[in-house]
Amino acid sequence: MLNGCKDRPPRSRSAGSGTPERRHCHQATRARKTQSTASMENFSSKDMAMKAQKKILSSMASKSMAQMFIDDTSSEILDELYRVSKEHSGNKAEAQKVVKNLVKVAVKIGVLYRHNRFSTEELGLAEDFKKKLHQGAMTTISFHEVDFTFDKAVMVDILTDCRDTLLKLVDKHLTPKSHGRIKHVFNHYADEALLTHLYAPEGSLRPHLTKICNGLNKLVDEGKL
Numbered sequence: 001m002l003n004g005c006k007d008r009p010p011r012s013r014s015a016g017s018g019t020p021e022r023r024h025c026h027q028a029t030r031a032r033k034t035q036s037t038a039s040m041e042n043f044s045s046k047d048m049a050m051k052a053q054k055k056i057l058s059s060m061a062s063k064s065m066a067q068m069f070i071d072d073t074s075s076e077i078l079d080e081l082y083r084v085s086k087e088h089s090g091n092k093a094e095a096q097k098v099v100k101n102l103v104k105v106a107v108k109i110g111v112l113y114r115h116n117r118f119s120t121e122e123l124g125l126a127e128d129f130k131k132k133l134h135q136g137a138m139t140t141i142s143f144h145e146v147d148f149t150f151d152k153a154v155m156v157d158i159l160t161d162c163r164d165t166l167l168k169l170v171d172k173h174l175t176p177k178s179h180g181r182i183k184h185v186f187n188h189y190a191d192e193a194l195l196t197h198l199y200a201p202e203g204s205l206r207p208h209l210t211k212i213c214n215g216l217n218k219l220v221d222e223g224k225l
Contacts, residue, residue: 045070045075045078045079045082045099045103070103070106070107071224073215073218073219073222073224074215074219076211076215077211077212077215077216077219078099078102078103080208080211080212080215081099081102081189081212082095082096082098082099083095083208084194084198084205084208084209084212085098085099085188085194087204087205087208088193088194088197088198088205089194097184098184098185098188098189101181101182101184101185102181102185104178104181105166105174105178105181105182105185108170108174108178109166109169109170112170112173113126117173118169118173122169122172125165125168125169126169128165129162129165129166129169132158132161132162132165133162133225134220134225135158136155136158136159136162137216137219137220137225138220139154139155139158140155140212140213140216141213141216141217141220143155143199144199144209144210144213145213147201150199152192152195152196152199155190155195156190156192156195159186159189159190160186160190162186163182163183163185163186163187163190166182166186167179167182167183170182
């Protein structure tokens with residue numbers, strides 16, 4: 001529609017700036033800006049996962065694999081992680097970027113796994129990563145449920161260990177840009193100030209932590225984590 005507006009030959013001054021055609025162009029421009037603003041406000045990790053999956057599947061995967069790699073419970077956890085990042089940093093764009101990076105990495109690894117791209121040695125690393133992730137989930141839950149047990153150094157060590165193991169797993173498969181996304185995600189959530197804010201007993205992030213732990217408990221009970 002906008003291209004059509006640009007291609008129109010210029011009108012003479014006598015036609016005036018208030019012609020129906022010109023008003024239509026302005027209205028179309030405003031509509032696009034409004035739509036763009038709304039899309040930023042209505043951020044959803046599930047929608048992001050769908051977009052990332054479709055883009056990757058279009059070049060790597062068959063139609064029979066057109067299913068979500070991130071389930072509803074995981075999406076809810078990601079949305080809470082986004083809210084934690086946004087409220088802690090006060091930076092909506094950065095919060096969106098870190099969760100988008102997390103989703104992109106998760107989907108890419110899911111595609112690689114479904115297509116049997118990992119060697120026997122790499123599958124061993126994948127199992128090691130899964131165990132570390134499980135340990136991280138259980139520690140996150142325990143620190144939340146048992147008062148005054150939170151130890152930021154323990155959480156930082158677990159997240160750093162998960163990051164390094166995952167980087168080894170994808171070393172031969174993903175680009176340096178994807179490696180950077182992995183570092184960005186884990187370094188972001190391993191930040192001591194963020195972790196301290198998250199686990200503050202009367203802190204503003206406490207409700208988000210509760211929802212994250214509820215989701216983690218569900219994934220553990222279902223054997224998905």
